[in-house]
Amino acid sequence: MFVGHAFLAFGFATLLTRRMLPTDGPSILSGRIELRYAIAVGLAAALFASLPDVDVVHAAFQVVSLPEDSTAFDHFWTATDERHRTMTHSLVVAVLGSLGFGLWTVRRAAGWLALSGVVALVAVTDGPVGGLVIVLFVIAGVVVATVADEVGLSTRAIGGAALLGLLVHPFTDLLTGEPPAFFAPFDVVPIANRIELFGDPTANLLVAFGTELAVIWFGLLVGITALGIDPRRHVHVGAVLGIAYAPMALVLEGATVDHAVPFVATILPIGLVGAVSRERPWTAPGALTAVLTGLAAITLALLAFTLAHVAIA
Secondary structure, eight states: OOSHHHHHHHHHHHHHHHHHSOSOSOOTTTSSHHHHHHHHHHHHHHHHHHGGGGGGHHHHHHTTSOOTTOOHHHHHHHHHHHHTTSGGGOHHHHHHHHHHHHHHTTOHHHHHHHHHHHHHHHHHHHHHHHHHHHHHHHHHHHHHHHHHHHTTOOHHHHHHHHHHHHHHHHHTTTTTSSOOOTTTTSOOOSOOSOOOOOSOHHHHHHHHHHHHHHHHHHHHHHHHHHTTOOGGGGOOGGGGGGGGGTTHHHHTTTOOSTTOHHHHHHHGGGGGGGGOSSSOTTSHHHHHHHHHHHHHHHHHHHHHHHHHHHHHO
C-alpha cells in the first residue's frame, strides 16, 4: 500500500490509547485528555509505520546511473526490487527497533546501544548496503521518537506506537507485490507469493485498491470522531460524480496490480471534486469537507468501475 499502512497504524493506535486512558481532564482539542493524547500516539504510530519504505532510497541513488535502453522510471523499480521489502520490513527488526526507539527516550546510551545492535545485525547478514539502509531507518526513527518525547508522550506509548506501526506495515504489502521478508535475516518464508483472491487479474487490482481506500477511511474516521466531529456533515452531494467513472471499465480492461498506473492515474483525479464546495478549502472545515468528499467520490468511482467490470466480464 502507498499510504494505507500509516492510516491503519494511526487508527489502531488511537483506538487502543482511547480505550486504555482515563476519560476525564482538560484538553485543548477535545475537552478530554485521552483524545488529544490518543491522537498524538496515533500520529506517532503512523510515522513509525512509514519508516520501512526508507529502503527505496537505495533505488533512488541508482537512478543517477542509467543503463542503456532504460528509463528512469523502469530503472527505479528494477533497483527497488533488489532492496525493497527486505530488512526494513522484517518483524525481527520491528521488535528490536521499537525497543531501541523506546529506550532512546529514557536513556540515550541504552537506546544507541540497542539500535547499533540492529544496524550491526543487518550489516553482517545483508552486507554494507543493507547496513546503510538500516542506518537511515534508525535515524528517521530516532527523529520520530524524539519529537514524540518532546510533545509529552510516555516511553511506553512511544515504544508501543513504534512496535504497532512497524508490525502493521509489512502485512499491508501482501496484496500489492512480492511478500516482505517477514523474518529476515532468518531464512524463514511464511508467505512466498502475493495474495490473489481471484483468477481475474483486474479483480485483484480492485481488491488491493479497495483495501487501501478502506484503511484510509478507517484512519480518518477514527481521528475525526475522536475530535467529536460528525463526518457526515463534511461529505457533499458532489461525490456522486464518481459514478461517471464506470465507462473506464471498457477502456482499462487489462488493468492489473502489476500494470496499475493507468487505473490509479485516472481514478485519483476524481477526488478533485471534493475541492468544489461552498466552504473555503483553506479553512479547517473546508479542508475536511474537500478530503472526505473527494474520498467519497473515489470510493463511488471504484464501486461503479467494479460493477461495470463484472457486467462486461
